[in-house]
Amino acid sequence: DTGVSQNPRHKITKRGQNVTFRCDPISEHNRLYWYRQTLGQGPEFLTYFQNEAQLEKSRLLSDRFSAERPKGSFSTLEIQRTEQGDSAMYLCASSLAGVGTEAFFGQGTRLTVV
């Protein structure tokens, strides 16, 4: 399978715990994105990387959120001290840099904070 892979698919955690999600992009893609989707809404941009550099972060990304992409390959998204409002689907996407290139999404990680 050469698509975008996300792990885990589902995560249930207690409020206050830390969680980490992993995304493996399509191998030749140099851009990697994280989005969050809540019920009834479209995906909302969180952050993106070009290779290993984190180029942009949304104001939605509070200090409790951190993302990394060491060596420009896979990426991790960590949420510290989770809150119930963090419950959402976290989507990763990858693309080639440049105009007119579509992003390909993974299947997402469904986070439930109880």
Add this chain to the structure above:
Amino acid sequence: DQQVKQNSPSLSVQEGRISILNCDYTNSMFDYFLWYKKYPAEGPTFLISISSIKDKNEDGRFTVFLNKSAKHLSLHIVPSQPGDSAVYFCAASESGNNRLAFGKGNQVVVIP
């Protein structure tokens, strides 16, 4: 602020007929537009795109129309098939920035 808007949250259409989904945007800097299809418990799947230098792009049963002056685009699916039942998202981006702004989505149900 919602820069990409999709009204009429749901659409039911008979198999074989045309499905038309509409999308409006407010950011005049957007120059690349995409439609994604999403099944439950899966990530969005790319469907079709259009650059602002075009007003129409066709791929099989799917056609996207862009009206830049009205900041409006639409997706036509013809003929509609039961497998087209999904949520469809309109998305837009600016040149050099692949960050996508999404609408809230339209639920399409194709009735056999």
